[in-house]
Amino acid sequence: MSDISQQDSWQKLKCFTAARIALGRCGVSLPTREVLRFGIAHAQARDAVHLPFDAEALAARLTAHGFTTLMAQSQACDRPTYLRRPDLGRKLAPAARQALCAAETSCDLVFMVGDGLSSRAVHEQAEPFLIEARSRLEKEGISVGPVVLARQARVALGDEVAECLQAKLVVVLIGERPGLSSPDSLGLYLTWQAHVGCSDADRNCISNIRGAGLSHALAAQKMTWLVLQARHLGLSGVNLKDESDLIEAQ
Amino acid sequence: MAYFSSIGVKRYRFDDLKTLMARATPERSGDCLAGVAAESAEERMAARLALADVPLSTFVEQALIPYESDEVTRLIMDSHDRAAFAEIASLSVGELRDWLLGDAADSAALARVAPGLTPEMVAAVSKLMRNQDLILVAAKCRVVTRFRNTIGLPGHLAVRLQPNHPTDDPRGIAASMLDGLLYGCGDAVIGINPATDSLSALATLEHLLADVIERYRIPTQSCILTHVTNSIQLIERSVPVDLVFQSIAGTERANAGFGINLAILDEAHQAALSLERGTLGDNVMYFETGQGSALSAGAHHGVDQQTCEARAYAVARRYRPLLVNTVVGFIGPEYLYDGKQIIRAGLEDHFCGKLLGLPLGCDVCYTNHAEADQDDMDTLLTLLGTAGVNFIMGVPGADDIMLNYQSTSFHDALYLRRVLGLKRAPEFEQWLVEMGVVDAGGRLLPASASHPLLGVMPKQEAA
Structure with missing residues (x-):
């Protein structure tokens, strides 16, 4: 593109931050290239929110890796409802509840994978993370139950899932609110003896799981540490401080 | 105390002041989520009709959240400046809108009555105002x-x-x-x-x-x-x-x-x-x-x-x-x-x-x-x-x-x-x-790579 816009003389400061600095200007306005660059990032973040969760495709890939999967759906019937009614995203649809309660399980831990606010995050991160996580958990002698794939899900939907499956521990993997530079970020929430009515203070969270953020291996390592501690202490949440960093440092 | 209004043959009832205020609010998802929003566009207008007639003094007498159980209510009630309120005490919510838009309500008058206004009064009147009203009145306010x-x-x-x-x-x-x-x-x-x-x-x-x-x-x-x-x-x-x-x-x-x-x-x-x-x-x-x-x-x-x-x-x-x-x-x-x-x-x-x-x-x-x-x-x-x-x-x-x-x-x-x-x-x-960042008219000047402000940064490149 032509050079009608005025460049800023402090380009080299860009190496210190990912923030959009030294963008240059045309008069007082953004140059065309920056308007377009921003537009692409916003489009990707929007698409991440509205892209439907392809649970069948994920189930097929997980099954190929030896996981058992179960399907579930919250009471939010579509995306507009999901965005307006967070309360409905925290409750299982009656049919899903029946199906989960009828499932025969015997395990220490269940995973729930929910679309949350970024299906893209789930599509891209859930499978490789689960493979990494299972191998670490099994080394510690922890049995991994079925993976529940939940549509239009909020974090607290995992509480009802855990109740239905009578699991001691539930780990929710969910698409995080996408930022302009992070449309693909996965969040993880671990809750000991989850039940309907648990609050955020009862959970431990690992966020920003993605290529440019926390790697799958490191996230799985942190999660395994939290799982072992939760089982040892019989609790999760604010009273379980994440000190997995200290272990790494030793 | 309940509030009533009629549109055509339909009569609307609003159980109390906070319900009336909520029903009168322009539509937004949070009020729908809370279950306090109007259920129809006409109910919303019916609420505005009733709200326009509520005397401002009502807000001094009735707390939306009980005085005994909420310290913000106590703060509002206890710090209310009755002398400043006196100038507008006889108005209804609808009349307050008219007064605010009028020429008599200049910057000095608005500053004078400000301590006599409660949050509930200004929230109520805002519900009767169009966007241009909100802009016009705010533009007259001076807060330095x-x-x-x-x-x-x-x-x-x-x-x-x-x-x-x-x-x-x-x-x-x-x-x-x-x-x-x-x-x-x-x-x-x-x-x-x-x-x-x-x-x-x-x-x-x-x-x-x-x-x-x-x-x-x-x-x-x-x-x-x-x-x-x-x-x-x-x-x-x-x-x-x-x-x-x-x-x-x-x-x-x-x-x-x-x-x-x-x-x-x-x-x-x-x-x-x-x-x-x-x-x-x-x-x-x-x-x-x-x-x-x-x-x-x-x-x-x-x-x-x-x-x-x-x-x-x-x-x-x-x-x-x-x-x-x-x-x-x-x-x-x-x-x-x-x-x-x-x-x-x-x-x-x-x-x-x-x-x-x-x-x-x-x-x-x-x-x-x-x-x-x-x-x-x-x-x-x-x-x-x-x-x-x-x-x-x-x-x-x-x-x-x-x-x-x-x-x-x-x-x-x-x-x-x-x-x-x-x-x-x-x-x-x-x-x-x-600092040579702008000219005397406030317009941005091109900054050289040796601008003194750039001295804030460490010289070496990031690792």
Whole structure:
């Protein structure tokens, strides 16, 4: 593109931050290239929110890796409802509840994978993370139950899932609110003896799981540490401080 | 006491004042989520008809949230200035709208009655006002505050420089700060949202900002937007704190959710005043608010979110803040669904805050799961500039890489100055002229690679 816009003389400061600095200007306005660059990032973040969760495709890939999967759906019937009614995203649809309660399980831990606010995050991160996580958990002698794939899900939907499956521990993997530079970020929430009515203070969270953020291996390592501690202490949440960093440092 | 109105043959009943207020509110997703919104467009208008006839004195006699159980209600009732109220005491809500729009309600008259207005009165009248009414009346309000410069003068607009970084890296923060200063931003405050809660890391950030402000003699103030109890501890440790920040809400329980109450805010205010770091004035507090915070904390008592927001301004008013910032689109679509709702909420908050005598600014912003985009932000920004907003945010490229949302950029501030002829805080603009950042007319000059401000940065490249 032509050079009608005025460049800023402090380009080299860009190496210190990912923030959009030294963008240059045309008069007082953004140059065309920056308007377009921003537009692409916003489009990707929007698409991440509205892209439907392809649970069948994920189930097929997980099954190929030896996981058992179960399907579930919250009471939010579509995306507009999901965005307006967070309360409905925290409750299982009656049919899903029946199906989960009828499932025969015997395990220490269940995973729930929910679309949350970024299906893209789930599509891209859930499978490789689960493979990494299972191998670490099994080394510690922890049995991994079925993976529940939940549509239009909020974090607290995992509480009802855990109740239905009578699991001691539930780990929710969910698409995080996408930022302009992070449309693909996965969040993880671990809750000991989850039940309907648990609050955020009862959970431990690992966020920003993605290529440019926390790697799958490191996230799985942190999660395994939290799982072992939760089982040892019989609790999760604010009273379980994440000190997995200290272990790494030793 | 119930309220009634009729449209055609249909008669509507509203059980009490808070129900009437909620039903009269322009539609927004948060009130629907709370189950307090009108069920039809006609019910909403019926509520407005009834609300227009409610005497203002009703709000002095009836609390929406009981006096006994809520300290914000007690603050509103106990600090109500009856002498200031006398001038408008005989009016109904509908008549107050007419009075506010009339020529007799000039800047002096509005300042005179401000202590006599309660949050519920201004929230009620806002529900009868169109966007242009909210703009026109707010534009007549003058709220001027001072710390190291003068904010809120007519024809002026200040900008909070917000150089956030996801890991609080000092070089990353400094790079964004320089970018903003060289774009002529930072007169409202240089304010960082820290990623950390650690006191020593917070102290590092306070020193970073204080050193730059002192070294270049910048007529502005700094703020680290951490919990008020952290700021109190930093002050006790002799860290140079300019402004003390806190998020506040409009009910006692919602404030408890933020881990604060009036006693803690009193203590923080006194601590900040004790440092006497302001050179021109002693407005030392920076508050942030936003519609939906009370509902989000399960603490709205059946009161609509716009009225809860106005009640937060009663909390702010107690502390004569330098800045009050309504972070209007941050909370998400379950409270403000789309651009239309965000724009309306931004104008309401600015109007209500200004009418109550507060230095309102606005974080014109949205998240990626809201039905909004840059065009909506341009619209709200332009409307608020017209309404005389005291300050806006300045984030590099409008993209906050720490908080993951879109706000307004340094370029946006320049746009608003250009189309509306708005000037910076005079002391800050004079400094920019002396530093060769802008010309005598306030227009940006090209900065050379050897500009003295760039001396803030370490010489070596990032690792």
